[in-house]
Amino acid sequence: MKITFYGAAREVTGSCTLIETPTTRVLVDCGMIQGNGNSFERNMAPLPFDPSSIDALILTHAHIDHTGRVPKLVREGFKGRIFATHPTRLLTRLMWQDASHVMKDEARRYKRPALYLPKDVNPAFELLHGVPYDTTVRISDDFSFVFREAGHIFGSGFVEANVYGTRLVMSGDLGNDYVPILRPTARIVDGDVAVMESTYGDRIHEDPQHRAERLKAAVNENFSKKGTLLIPAFSLERAQEILYELHELVESKQVPPTPTFLDSPLAIKALPIYHEFSEYYDKEAAALKASGDDFFKFPGLTVTKKPDESRAILDVPKPKIIIAGSGMMHGGRIMHHLVDYLNDPKTTLLVVGYQSAGTVGRSISEGAKVVHIDHEEVQVQAKVEVIGAYSAHADQAKLIKWVTSGRTLPKKIYLNHGEPHASEELAQKIRDQFSLDVAIPAHADSFTHP
Numbered sequence: 416m417k418i419t420f421y422g423a424a425r426e427v428t429g430s431c432t433l434i435e436t437p438t439t440r441v442l443v444d445c446g447m448i449q450g451n452g453n454s455f456e457r458n459m460a461p462l463p464f465d466p467s468s469i470d471a472l473i474l475t476h477a478h479i480d481h482t483g484r485v486p487k488l489v490r491e492g493f494k495g496r497i498f499a500t501h502p503t504r505l506l507t508r509l510m511w512q513d514a515s516h517v518m519k520d521e522a523r524r525y526k527r528p529a530l531y532l533p534k535d536v537n538p539a540f541e542l543l544h545g546v547p548y549d550t551t552v553r554i555s556d557d558f559s560f561v562f563r564e565a566g567h568i569f570g571s572g573f574v575e576a577n578v579y580g581t582r583l584v585m586s587g588d589l590g591n592d593y594v595p596i597l598r599p600t601a602r603i604v605d606g607d608v609a610v611m612e613s614t615y616g617d618r619i620h621e622d623p624q625h626r627a628e629r630l631k632a633a634v635n636e637n638f639s640k641k642g643t644l645l646i647p648a649f650s651l652e653r654a655q656e657i658l659y660e661l662h663e664l665v666e667s668k669q670v671p672p673t674p675t676f677l678d679s680p681l682a683i684k685a686l687p688i689y690h691e692f693s694e695y696y697d698k699e700a701a702a703l704k705a706s707g708d709d710f711f712k713f714p715g716l717t718v719t720k721k722p723d724e725s726r727a728i729l730d731v732p733k734p735k736i737i738i739a740g741s742g743m744m745h746g747g748r749i750m751h752h753l754v755d756y757l758n759d760p761k762t763t764l765l766v767v768g769y770q771s772a773g774t775v776g777r778s779i780s781e782g783a784k785v786v787h788i789d790h791e792e793v794q795v796q797a798k799v800e801v802i803g804a805y806s807a808h809a810d811q812a813k814l815i816k817w818v819t820s821g822r823t824l825p826k827k828i829y830l831n832h833g834e835p836h837a838s839e840e841l842a843q844k845i846r847d848q849f850s851l852d853v854a855i856p857a858h859a860d861s862f863t864h865p
């Protein structure tokens with residue numbers, strides 16, 4: 416078996432790993448490169464392999480940094496099957512549609528080509544097959560695999576494969592503990608070689624069990640001061656988790672019903688997909704569903720699909736709660752709410768997600784008193800509260816627990832999907848505690864296992 420790291424090598428986006436046997440070539444994830452200055456050029460560059468030579472593609476979850484270059488791969492000749500869990504299959508289509516519309520607009524605005532267009536989404540979706548967790552998929556005599564629960568976002572799976580006699584496990588992205596709706600991350604059954612993400616390889620998270628308590632405190636405080644609680648949230652997963660927690664707080668009367676707006680078209684479009692696959696829920700969510708309760712509905716909640724509905728939220732008297740994208744406050748409907756509410760001392764801005772360098776969200780969470788939004792200078796008078804317990808990725812302790820959870824310890828571990836300092840700290844910890852062989856591959860590095 417030969418493994419080549421074509422993406423997320425010493426960085427956190429663009430996941431793309433090629434596995435080869437004498438007869439079979441399988442790609443795991445084919446994500447978009449995001450963030451840094453030359454990502455547009457890197458995404459547009461030809462793929463470092465012939466797409467038509469790839470037999471199959473496995474998608475670990477729907478996030479665009481794991482799926483975003485697939486329509487390009489298909490347009491450039493890939494004709495094999497694509498495998499994902501059932502929720503990932505439908506969520507991925509949503510992500511592609513959304514990304515293709517954004518890229519079409521950007522192409523027009525910046526007079527440049529688009530990575531792909533809305534018309535490229537369907538040809539890729541037609542190749543995408545849904546498979547349940549813990550069910551063996553046989554790609555060839557040399558390659559079979561199962562998805563196991565990764566606990567990162569709805570439908571996310573890690574991959575346990577038998578590749579030409581080598582037992583290979585690939586984490587995709589692993590989730591935090593105690594995430595609403597999602598089942599806990601599964602243990603590895605067998606892995607001789609492990610590829611693991613290391614986003615938070617150098618960090619220990621705030622206890623995730625505190626998150627609902629902190630959300631409750633913020634909602635109650637906002638109600639008594641008659642303010643606006645602004646929650647910028649990633650449309651996929653974070654928005655749905657917040658709804659789930661608000662539902663529980665309202666129904667159990669721990670917080671008063673407050674006018675609440677889910678103001679994110681993508682988050683609203685994802686709701687039916689969550690409804691459709693209740694067999695993927697954890698025990699608590701499944702019990703709620705079985706009792707006939709819809710945990711995405713509660714007194715006070717309004718979903719605002721259209722732009723004029725979004726604008727009209729301004730006329731609703733306070734107290735109120737607004738959940739809107741984007742999560743890092745660098746686009747989307749949250750931007751006009753920031754302009755409307757940040758200069759009001761009665762506003763609380765609740766930061767519940769990772770804020771990358773260069774975003775408005777990062778500046779505000781670091782204490783900026785003035786930010787620029789659409790060439791407008793906005794004073795930050797709002798109270799800014801950061802809840803670290805909402806991280807969507809496993810921390811150092813959980814990563815180590817997961818990679819050593821199999822019946823035997825892996826003989827080799829590759830760390831990807833992390834900034835170098837995070838991967839290095841994690842690698843050292845694993846070497847010190849378990850004396851295992853850990854490598855941090857660079858872009859295009861290849862390794863062979865007998």
Ligand SMILES: [Zn+2]
Nearest residue numbers: 476478567588
């Ligand atoms: Zn992810």
